[in-house]
Amino acid sequence: MLLDMIPDMPDMIEECKMWAPKSYQEHFADSTFKDKLLAVEAYDRVPTKFRRPFEETINHLNTLILGGVAKLEEEIVNGADPALTTEHVKAISRAAQALMDCANAIIHGSNRAMAQVEIDGLLGGT
Structure with a gap:
């Protein structure tokens, strides 16, 4: 991940800020995967019991990354201790x-999606 490069190259935060979440369909539509149209079509048929926890998990991941990048940028701009x-x-x-x-x-x-307490623990640890 680009994030992992930030401690050694703080200017990588600019690259990280350019990242934007994509839906599952957008991800495959933009990919070079040979059967990307089939993947997009199949996703539209995924049962709710799988689709809902998947989308919730991806939403939490997107929130984590966007919030984490913003926090790291603030630390870099404010001259925070590099160890922190x-x-x-x-x-x-x-x-x-x-x-x-x-x-x-x-x-x-x-x-199985992660329990809210597990997610809160992950998001609170950043």
Whole structure:
């Protein structure tokens, strides 16, 4: 992730700020995946019991990343201790990975979304 480069290259925050969330359909439509149209069409047929927790998880991931980038930018602009910024980058990356792991599990058949207390713990750790 670009975020992981920020402690060594604080100017990478500008690249991170250019990132914007995409829907599942937008992600595949913009990809080079050979069967991207099939992936988009299949997503429209995903049962709600899988789709809802997946979309909730992705929304939490997007919130984490957007909020984390804003927080890191503020730290960089205000000249925060680089060690603190490094710790915040690590916390954001760990939380993002946990959410991506959850999304991956849903893609592969789990309908378990993270409990709100788990999400609050991840978002509070940034």
